[in-house]
Amino acid sequence: MSGKLYGIGIGPGDPQLLTLRAYKLLSQAQVIAVPVKKLGEESTAQNIIRQAVDLKDKTIVALEFPMAHSKEILKESHLKAAARISGYLDQGRDVMLITLGDVSVYSTCTYVLRYVEAMGYETCIVPGIPSFCSGAALAKLPLVEGHENMAVISSIKGTKTLEEALDRFETVVVMKAGRHMNDLCRILKERELVDNTTVISNAGMENQYIGPVVSEKNFGYFTTLIIKQRKN
Amino acid sequence: MSGKLYGIGIGPGDPQLLTLRAYKLLSQAQVIAVPVKKLGEESTAQNIIRQAVDLKDKTIVALEFPMAHSKEILKESHLKAAARISGYLDQGRDVMLITLGDVSVYSTCTYVLRYVEAMGYETCIVPGIPSFCSGAALAKLPLVEGHENMAVISSIKGTKTLEEALDRFETVVVMKAGRHMNDLCRILKERELVDNTTVISNAGMENQYIGPVVSEKNFGYFTTLIIKQRKN
Numbered sequence: 001m002s003g004k005l006y007g008i009g010i011g012p013g014d015p016q017l018l019t020l021r022a023y024k025l026l027s028q029a030q031v032i033a034v035p036v037k038k039l040g041e042e043s044t045a046q047n048i049i050r051q052a053v054d055l056k057d058k059t060i061v062a063l064e065f066p067m068a069h070s071k072e073i074l075k076e077s078h079l080k081a082a083a084r085i086s087g088y089l090d091q092g093r094d095v096m097l098i099t100l101g102d103v104s105v106y107s108t109c110t111y112v113l114r115y116v117e118a119m120g121y122e123t124c125i126v127p128g129i130p131s132f133c134s135g136a137a138l139a140k141l142p143l144v145e146g147h148e149n150m151a152v153i154s155s156i157k158g159t160k161t162l163e164e165a166l167d168r169f170e171t172v173v174v175m176k177a178g179r180h181m182n183d184l185c186r187i188l189k190e191r192e193l194v195d196n197t198t199v200i201s202n203a204g205m206e207n208q209y210i211g212p213v214v215s216e217k218n219f220g221y222f223t224t225l226i227i228k229q230r231k232n
Numbered sequence: 233m234s235g236k237l238y239g240i241g242i243g244p245g246d247p248q249l250l251t252l253r254a255y256k257l258l259s260q261a262q263v264i265a266v267p268v269k270k271l272g273e274e275s276t277a278q279n280i281i282r283q284a285v286d287l288k289d290k291t292i293v294a295l296e297f298p299m300a301h302s303k304e305i306l307k308e309s310h311l312k313a314a315a316r317i318s319g320y321l322d323q324g325r326d327v328m329l330i331t332l333g334d335v336s337v338y339s340t341c342t343y344v345l346r347y348v349e350a351m352g353y354e355t356c357i358v359p360g361i362p363s364f365c366s367g368a369a370l371a372k373l374p375l376v377e378g379h380e381n382m383a384v385i386s387s388i389k390g391t392k393t394l395e396e397a398l399d400r401f402e403t404v405v406v407m408k409a410g411r412h413m414n415d416l417c418r419i420l421k422e423r424e425l426v427d428n429t430t431v432i433s434n435a436g437m438e439n440q441y442i443g444p445v446v447s448e449k450n451f452g453y454f455t456t457l458i459i460k461q462r463k464n
Binding site for chain 1: 241243246247248249250251252253255256284334335336337338339342343345349355357358359360361362365366368369370372373374375376377378379380381382383384385386393396397400401
């Protein structure tokens with residue numbers, strides 16, 4: 001009988017934000033698949049779970065997901081990951097594919113799960129805490145209250161979506177904001193929303209930053225902005 | 233020394249979706265504050281955590297948050313809750329205030345935490361899995377991938393926000409949809425989006441429903457819709 005692929009959201013960085021289910025599955029797992037940007041490099045996700053789960057005696061399978069924009073390169077990496085995982089599933093072993101944050105929110109996991117499922121294997125998704133929920137908690141900032149509405153956007157699509165979202169929503173969450181801080185800051189200044197913006201960078205990790213926009217600071221990839229039209 | 237108030241998101245219903253931190257805090261807690269619609273009625277949140285945490289020998293404080301629309305009645309209930317909690321904090325006891333889903337997403341917790349903090353006590357927020365992440369996992373439905381963006385709206389504000397969100401976002405999550413299914417269904421039909429919509433009702437609870445829109449069915453308060461412009 002074939003093994004089953006679990007896509008597990010491990011939360012944004014703090015190992016204590018693993019769910020009980022994720023913790024149990026990972027503790028009992030034989031095979032854990034971890035995403036890396038480049039083979040041989042450290043896996044951020046692996047570094048997080050190793051603080052809560054003993055990884056000794058487990059098979060760690062590093063899957064390379066390059067930070068590329070080319071759809072072909074990305075698709076190739078997803079198919080390659082699915083093929084490697086299927087090798088373990090064929091041996092009757094379950095595989096835990098871990099991902100930062102939640103599986104359904106901008107996770108590479110999704111593509112791989114879809115391919116593996118299309119190949120005929122069983123899959124299961126375990127949700128995780130998204131970075132914006134963790135960031136909101138650390139900043140003591142409600143995302144939405146009462147009649148408010150929220151947009152969650154990724155900044156890669158350009159700034160038009162941000163403008164439209166700011167026109168209509170009380171709260172706008174911008175994910176993967178790190179590389180676009182200049183454009184984002186320009187819009188925030190134009191709209192006098194700089195003081196209403198909280199930057200959440202590497203939430204729950206060692207180099208965590210939760211605070212106001214600082215234009216000189218170089219924020220990393222895992223940076224989320226919470227923009228509130230109305231200050232609490 | 234005064235105690236500290238913890239606002240704890242317990243996730244959408246499945247006790248295994250408690251985070252390790254929530255589980256530890258609740259296991260060690262002496263005082264747990266639980267929301268009820270009416271004093272004497274069962275607390276949904278309490279029913280969830282009792283499946284994972286032994287509540288024997290703990291002081292359970294039921295806080296009444298009526299399902300009212302009047303701002304005055306709601307504010308009064310929040311202030312009353314804050315006052316009751318402060319009584320325990322003054323005794324030097326920590327209080328765990330639990331809430332369904334995540335603390336920052338449409339949670340009553342937020343108001344109470346704000347009042348208690350304004351009274352000079354220490355507070356801490358522990359994030360939880362929001363219902364839309366859990367629902368997406370159960371439905372095996374990615375919320376956002378690649379360049380997609382998402383709107384999270386509560387249906388109480390009327391249907392204009394939904395129309396605007398559907399005009400601009402690849403994914404629209406409608407929370408607290410239960411009482412407005414007729415209006416929502418009308419818009420979905422007009423836009424030919426009925427088949428692109430997944431209903432998530434009471435996720436992780438006994439009476440869970442994950443599936444297509446069924447116009448005859450009466451969905452409860454904890455109902456979330458995931459509407460995807462593009463079917464996966």
